[in-house]
Amino acid sequence: MKLNIAVLPGDGIGPEVTKQSIKVLKAIAQEFDHTFRFKEAPVGAIAIDKTGESLPEKTLDLCKSTDAILFGAIGDPKYDNNPSAKVRPEQGLLKLRKELGLFANIRPVKAYNNLLSKSPLKREIIKGTDISIYRELTGGIYFGKKELSEDKNTASDLCEYSRFEIERITHLAFKAARTRKNKVTLVDKANVLESSRLWRRVVTEVSKNYTDVKLDFLFVDNAAMQMILNPKQFDVILTENMFGDIISDEASVIGGSIGLLASASVGEKYAMFEPIHGSYPQATNLGIANPIASILSAAMLLDHFELFEEAELIREGVEISLKLNITTPDLNTKYDHISTSKVGDFIEDFI
Amino acid sequence: MKLNIAVLPGDGIGPEVTKQSIKVLKAIAQEFDHTFRFKEAPVGAIAIDKTGESLPEKTLDLCKSTDAILFGAIGDPKYDNNPSAKVRPEQGLLKLRKELGLFANIRPVKAYNNLLSKSPLKREIIKGTDISIYRELTGGIYFGKKELSEDKNTASDLCEYSRFEIERITHLAFKAARTRKNKVTLVDKANVLESSRLWRRVVTEVSKNYTDVKLDFLFVDNAAMQMILNPKQFDVILTENMFGDIISDEASVIGGSIGLLASASVGEKYAMFEPIHGSYPQATNLGIANPIASILSAAMLLDHFELFEEAELIREGVEISLKLNITTPDLNTKYDHISTSKVGDFIEDFI
Ligand SMILES: CC(C)[C@H](C(=O)O)[C@@H](O)C(=O)O
Numbered sequence A, B: 001m002k003l004n005i006a007v008l009p010g011d012g013i014g015p016e017v018t019k020q021s022i023k024v025l026k027a028i029a030q031e032f033d034h035t036f037r038f039k040e041a042p043v044g045a046i047a048i049d050k051t052g053e054s055l056p057e058k059t060l061d062l063c064k065s066t067d068a069i070l071f072g073a074i075g076d077p078k079y080d081n082n083p084s085a086k087v088r089p090e091q092g093l094l095k096l097r098k099e100l101g102l103f104a105n106i107r108p109v110k111a112y113n114n115l116l117s118k119s120p121l122k123r124e125i126i127k128g129t130d131i132s133i134y135r136e137l138t139g140g141i142y143f144g145k146k147e148l149s150e151d152k153n154t155a156s157d158l159c160e161y162s163r164f165e166i167e168r169i170t171h172l173a174f175k176a177a178r179t180r181k182n183k184v185t186l187v188d189k190a191n192v193l194e195s196s197r198l199w200r201r202v203v204t205e206v207s208k209n210y211t212d213v214k215l216d217f218l219f220v221d222n223a224a225m226q227m228i229l230n231p232k233q234f235d236v237i238l239t240e241n242m243f244g245d246i247i248s249d250e251a252s253v254i255g256g257s258i259g260l261l262a263s264a265s266v267g268e269k270y271a272m273f274e275p276i277h278g279s280y281p282q283a284t285n286l287g288i289a290n291p292i293a294s295i296l297s298a299a300m301l302l303d304h305f306e307l308f309e310e311a312e313l314i315r316e317g318v319e320i321s322l323k324l325n326i327t328t329p330d331l332n333t334k335y336d337h338i339s340t341s342k343v344g345d346f347i348e349d350f351i
C-alpha cells in the first residue's frame, strides 16, 4: 500500500515522540513492502513563532493532500496565562479538526495487566477495563459563537448541536459497540441542558437501528464518579465535545499512564492520529518523554487503512517492551536511563 | 439562638435522611438552649405530583421567610429519560438557587482516616486529602438562554458570565483559603472558552487583594486527571457552575463514600444546606440510606450561624459513629443491619 502521511510534530515533546512513531512506521513499511511517504509541517506555538499563525495555510494544504495525519502535541505555557493573546497554539488544533471535518475523536482506554500497580486506582477496580470513548469533536461549545462585551465585563460561549452532528458520530459509536461488548453509554446533562436533551432524543432514535446494542444514559457528573468507582461497567462511551474532553482525560488515568494512550480523529474524508498527552514542555528534549502513545497512534493509523496485521505487530512490540521494562522513566522502576529513542529503537528492531 | 429552618426533604431518600438531621438539630437545640423551628415544604418530583410544579410558590415563600434551608435530594427516574417533559424535578432546585441568589456552592472533600480502605483510590494517594470546592451556582450554562429550533433539530445553551458574578465568589474562595492552606486553584478551559478567559482575568485581578494566597490555574480536563493522580495538591478549588458540578462529583469519590459529603449553598441573604448525594430512588424506604451527609449539612448550617461548638459536636458524633461502625451497610463491613434511623439515634444520643 502507498500512503502519504503528513507529520505535524507540534510543540514540547511532540517532535521527539513523533520521531519514534515514524521510525516504527518505516520499519513496518519495509517489513510488509508498503510505501509510506512522510512530509512535515509546523503547527502550534512553534508555528506561531515562525509564521504568526498556529495553523499556517501551507500546513493545512499539506494535510488536505495526504492520506492521513500523524500529530504530536501542542501548547506552550507562554500562551496559557495570557487570556488576551490574539493567537493561541490550541486554535491551530481546533481549526485543523474543523477544516478537515474530524468529527469523531476515538479514545481507547485499557488497563494493561503489567501496569496495574501504576494506577492511582486499586487493582481490583481497574483490572479488565476496556473502554472506547467516542467524543464529538467539531461541534458544541468549542465552536459555538464566542462573545466578549465591549467593556470586557461579560463573556459568553454558545453550545450548539444539530441532529446531523449527533447522528453521524452516534452511528460510528454503535457500529463500534457491535465489534465489542454491544453497549453504548451516552454521557450528557439532559436534566439541565437543551442540547443534551437533543442528544438523548437523537441517540435514542438512532439506537433503534441497532437493536443488538444496549443503550444507557448517564449524567456527566455521575459519569465522572462512575469512571472511578467502576470503570469496567463501560464499553463504548458516546458524548459531546466538552464532556468528552473531561471524561476521557479522567479515564486516561486508569491505565496507570497517560503516556500510553493514543487517539484517532476521523471524519468523512480525513483522519488524524495523535497521543492523548499534551506537549509536556518541562520534559522537552530530556529524552524522558514516553513515545508509546505516539507509537500506538501510528498503530491506529494502520488500523484505519485496514492494515490490521501491521497494527497488531506494533501493539505486540509495545506489550513486549512493557513486559521487558524497556520503558521511559515514568513507567520504569527497574532501569533508570531508557530514553525516548531507545524505546522507539526497541520496537523498530522487534518489527 | 432562635432559628427558623425550612425543611425541603424532596424525593427518594431525601425525606428519610433529612429526618435524621432534624433529630440531631433538635438534640443540639436542647443541649445548648437554642430554639430551632422547622417547617416542611415539598420540592422536586413529589411537588410535581402534588401541585404540577417542582418548586411551588408556597415552598419558595417559606424559604424566603426562614433563616436557613435544609434540603434533602431531588430527582426521579420517571423524568430522566423523558427529554420532552415540560416540568422536571431539577428545575425546582435550579429555580431555588436562582431565586434565593445562592451563588456559591461550597463542598468540602475530606478523606476520613478510618475509611481510607473504602476508596477506589489507593490509600497513599488520598490520605490527608482536604479540599474545599467553591462552585459558582447561579450562572453559566445552567442559566443561560436555551433554544430548541422549531423543527427540533437544533438545540443550544448559552454559557455566560459577568465580572460581578465571578468577583463575588472569588472573594469567598480567597477568604476561605486564608483560613486554610492559602492556595486557590482556578479550574477553567481558558484555552478554548471566552467565558473562561474572563474568569482567568477577573480572578487574577481579585487575587491582588490577597497577596498571602497563592493562585494556580488548571484546565478542567487536566483537573479531572489531577483529582485522581494527586488530590492532596489541592486546597481551595474555584470554578464555574458546570465544571464545578463535574469536578466536585468526581472528588466526592475520594473519601470512599458520597454518603458522607455535605454542601452549603450561600448567597447575600439566604443559605441552603444539603447532602451531595442524589435522591437514590432504588434505596428509598429500605432503611439503608446513609444519613451522615445530611447530618453534616446540618453541621454546616450551624457553622453558618457561627455556632461552631455545636457544629463541632455533631462532627465528633459522626467521627465516633464511623469509628464504632455505627454506620449504614454502604460503609459497614462488620454489622449488617444498622439502619438510617439507628445512625441518627446514635448521634442524637451522643449529643
Ligand atoms: C488543546 C485542547 C484545545 C484540546 C481540547 O480540549 O480538545 C485537548 O485538551 C484535547 O483533548 O485534545
Ligand SMILES: CC(C)[C@H](C(=O)O)[C@@H](O)C(=O)O
Residues within 6 Å of the ligand: A191, A192, A221, B075, B090, B093, B094, B245
Ligand atoms: C440535580 C442537578 C440539576 C444538580 C446540578 O447539576 O447542579 C446536581 O447534580 C448538583 O450538583 O447539585
